[in-house]
Amino acid sequence: MTTFERIKELAKKQGLSLAQLNDKAGLGKNSIYHWRTKTPSTDSLQKVADVLHVSVDYLLGNTDDPSTDSKKLVDLSGTNVFTYQGMPIPEDDWEIIQDILKRRREQLKKKKS
Numbered sequence: 001m002t003t004f005e006r007i008k009e010l011a012k013k014q015g016l017s018l019a020q021l022n023d024k025a026g027l028g029k030n031s032i033y034h035w036r037t038k039t040p041s042t043d044s045l046q047k048v049a050d051v052l053h054v055s056v057d058y059l060l061g062n063t064d065d066p067s068t069d070s071k072k073l074v075d076l077s078g079t080n081v082f083t084y085q086g087m088p089i090p091e092d093d094w095e096i097i098q099d100i101l102k103r104r105r106e107q108l109k110k111k112k113s
Contacts, residue, residue: 003045003059004035010052010059010066024051 001009011021022032025047031040032048040048042056049056054066089097 001061002036003040003061004032006059006061007032007035007048007052010054014052016051021048021051 007021008018011018016024018032019030022030025032025044027044027047031044045056045059049059052059055063057063058066
């Protein structure tokens with residue numbers, strides 16, 4: 001799927017015509033239509049990605065994850081990587097930290113709902 005096709009599909013799913021998307025992104029007249037044959041600038045792609053609430057990488061087909069969240073999760077459980085001020089975190093403190101993080105995730109889920 002080309003970048004143009006992906007943008008067209010996303011716009012349709014969000015109830016936008018390409019002309020509406022073009023206007024919301026603040027692009028020149030019919031800019032998105034030109035992307036069928038021309039490569040868009042990164043600045044223009046970012047504007048469209050912002051309107052569609054997806055990442056530029058998703059528009060380009062570099063990822064199947066449309067999320068704009070750049071945080072990558074790394075599972076470090078069972079490792080000795082966790083330290084505070086150069087000292088290992090005691091197991092009791094680590095359990096407290098995990099509880100805090102769990103509550104925070106639950107709060108974020110409620111906000112999204």
